[in-house]
Amino acid sequence: MSPNFEKAIEALEQRIAYAFRDRSLVARALTHRSAVPGDRVAHESYQRDEFLGDRVLALVVADMLIRAHPRADEGDLARRLNQLVRKETCAEVAIALDLGAGIRLGAGERQSGGRRKGAILADVAEAVIAAIYLDGGFDAARAFVDRNWRPRMEALSGPLRDAKTTLQEWAQGKGLPTPTYVMTDRSGPDHAPEFTVAVSITGGPCGEGRGKSKREAEMTAATGVLVREGIWSADNG
Known part of the structure; x- marks a missing residue:
């Protein structure tokens, strides 16, 4: 591990309020597949950690929701869970903790702005959860998730059904x-793309939306139709 990477990990530990006993775990959680030779990707990049961290995150958030909303039914809890564990929320947490500063990337990914890509940031956030879980156990991982996801859980507002689900119903x-x-369109550089998506319903309303991901653009398009048809108010969007 290079001295610069060691310093990056030390700085990250300060930001996430967790000190690793085994720093090789967080080093792997910060390593994108582009920085690893092809035959070692599975074991030296964050791919497997991201898989594990996603499951730990879902369990912790589900437990938080059960305790915070004792009268909520399964559907309501599921919608809240989906809002909190989706990639966009994980990327928000990664940005807030500046996880991008510590990511190891291959030359091509660095040049294309990989440290700012939402998909990579979301994966790293989940991989860091896995690293904490493997290093310090479930309670340590739960504490990390609680610190960073509870404020988002408490701030959830607006319709819990997402726009696409509501429009379909x-x-x-x-x-x-x-x-x-x-x-219908994709513009902007690779590290900051903008997508345009059209939504149509045969015999019904059509709309268009833009966003930093195809999913976000789809949600924006669906929201526009819902607002226009009076299903949602403009505040919901």
Whole structure:
């Protein structure tokens, strides 16, 4: 491990409020596949850790929700869970903790702005959870998730059904086909793309949305239709 990477890990430990006994775990959690030879990707990059961290995150958040909302039904809890463990939320946490500063990337990924890519940041956030779990156990991982996801849980507002789900249910209620989404444009550099997506419902309303990911653009398009049709207020978007 290079001295510079050691310093990056020390700085990261300060930001995440956790000191690793085995720093090789967090080193792996910060290593993108582009920085590892192909035959060693599975064991020296964060891919397997991201898989584990995703499951630990879901369990901790589910437990937080059960305790915070004792009267909520399964559907309500599931919608809250989906909001909190989705990639966009994980990327927000990564940005807040500046996890991008410590990521090891291959030359090509560095040049294309990999430290700022939402998908990479989200994966690293989950991998760091796994590293903490492997290093300090479930309680340490739960404490990390609680510190960084509880404020987001408490701040959840607006409709818990996402826009795409709500639009689909509305269309079905009207006897209309399932909405279809088509990407019509992609612009901007690789590290900060903007997508444009059109949504259409045969015999029903159409809309268009833009976002930093295709999913975000789809949500924006669906939200526009819901607001126009009076299903949601403008504040919901």
